[in-house]
Amino acid sequence: MHPHPQQEGIWLRFLSGPDVEELGIGQAEIIDAVEQVVAAHGRGETVFEPRTHLVPDNGGIGHFNVLRGHVATLGEHGVSGVKVVGDFVPNFQLGLPSELALLTLYDPTTGVPRAIIDATFITEARTGAMTAVGARHLARPDAGILGHVGARGTAFSNVTMLDALFELDEIRVTSRRPESREAFADQLRAATDTPVRVVDTAAEAFDGADILVEATRLTEPSPLLHPGLVKPGAFVVPYGTISAVSEDLLDVMDKVVVDDWREARSGRFGALRHHVDTGKLSSETLYAELGAVVSGQKPGREKPQERILLWHRGLSILDVAVGHLILERAERGEVGTMLRYR
Structure with a gap:
């Protein structure tokens, strides 16, 4: 489940919705992470791209938002991330949240993916x-x-x-x-x-x-x-x-x-x-x-x-900041599933 650092290949951490819940990140921590990244944005320490939309041919029931951002102040080299979040208003009829999201985080010095995270909670909390x-x-x-x-x-x-x-x-x-x-x-x-x-x-x-x-x-x-x-x-x-x-x-x-x-x-x-x-x-x-x-x-x-x-x-940079907070906590607690990338 958790490969030894010397094990061959490149591995990334998958954090499911229950994994994120298990970490018990507090509201005050999330507010602090968001406030810090908003200040970083004000100082020009983020790379920020406006969202794009993918609107499938589905009769207008919903669309996807694609958010991309980089925060230079997180970790040793900064963290880059991409979030895809659906916005499907009728989902309540299926017992689903209207906004289901997936966040991927990357090492900006190599392009190596670090994590895949259920970002539904991240979207709501940030x-x-x-x-x-x-x-x-x-x-x-x-x-x-x-x-x-x-x-x-x-x-x-x-x-x-x-x-x-x-x-x-x-x-x-x-x-x-x-x-x-x-x-x-x-x-x-x-x-x-x-x-x-x-x-x-x-x-x-x-x-x-x-x-x-x-x-x-x-x-x-x-x-x-x-x-x-x-x-x-x-x-x-x-x-x-x-x-x-x-x-x-x-x-x-x-x-x-x-x-x-x-x-x-x-x-x-x-x-x-x-x-x-x-x-x-x-x-x-x-x-x-x-x-x-x-x-x-x-x-x-x-x-x-x-x-x-x-x-x-x-903003995408909020997702990256809160995602990084969650990833660091998961790494310390060895929470999540390690997946071999290549």
């Missing part, structure tokens, strides 16, 4: 961690009400990681299907003492909230998140694949931050795709990339009344 890192720098420190729309895979990480960083008074949740929002609320109540309230509409979840997270699974664009719901001082995170954002939302924002401007401009999908395509969001109206804020090059929140929006598409 997305929640990005929301949390953004909130740490851009939300009001005294934020008390979180409104979360959507019960997709990343929702649990979004809410629980934010709950760990802020002294929340209330968590409001809703989603399109009543059964999924109730199940999500039950899952949250088992994980936190913060009161969780299920509401029927996005407007009820968002109205007057201090942190607004839009993680819907729309099939057609619909303006669920609009200026009337965003109070002064609010922090807004929209990242539905199909936009749930009104055309005039950015009119009330004091600062708009993205994870990566090249990523924001690429691809066919994303919450603010229309705003980029029509020029409402441009290099002139953009305040900063989050890396510039986290690395200290630009201030984050400067005034309590500022309305700030963070649009994060999900």
